[in-house]
């Protein structure tokens with residue numbers, strides 16, 4: 262569950278400040294609130310790995326998004342022609358796999374335990390309550406608010 266008084270914009274502003282070294286100013290957080298704490302943890306680990314390998318000034322996060330129901334955070338060298346050394350690549354892969362796995366067990370809306378479901382062709386990881394709301398919205402002809410709390 263998200264902490265009481267959770268405010269999306271405040272949380273994202275905090276992440277932008279804390280991880281200014283690796284987050285481009287205009288990067289979008291293209292996920293719902295339930296995954297923002299996972300992104301915070303993941304960015305801590307990504308930044309730490311880059312730092313330890315001496316890549317902090319030479320790498321950046323390119324995208325943060327949901328795809329096919331799981332969380333994707335893409336990290337790349339700033340120079341297109343550069344590539345990460347093997348050991349760093351391996352560490353980033355471990356972090357990526359860890360958070361892909363956590364994301365498919367975490368409701369993207371509220372952060373409660375969830376599972377990956379298929380909702381009339383659209384994949385999303387949701388808790389039972391939000392999965393019910395999504396099914397009801399599809400059944401009702403996709404009118405009005407998808408999630409009502």
Ligand SMILES: [Zn+2]
Pocket residue numbers: 368369370371372373387388389390391
């Ligand atoms: Zn939920």
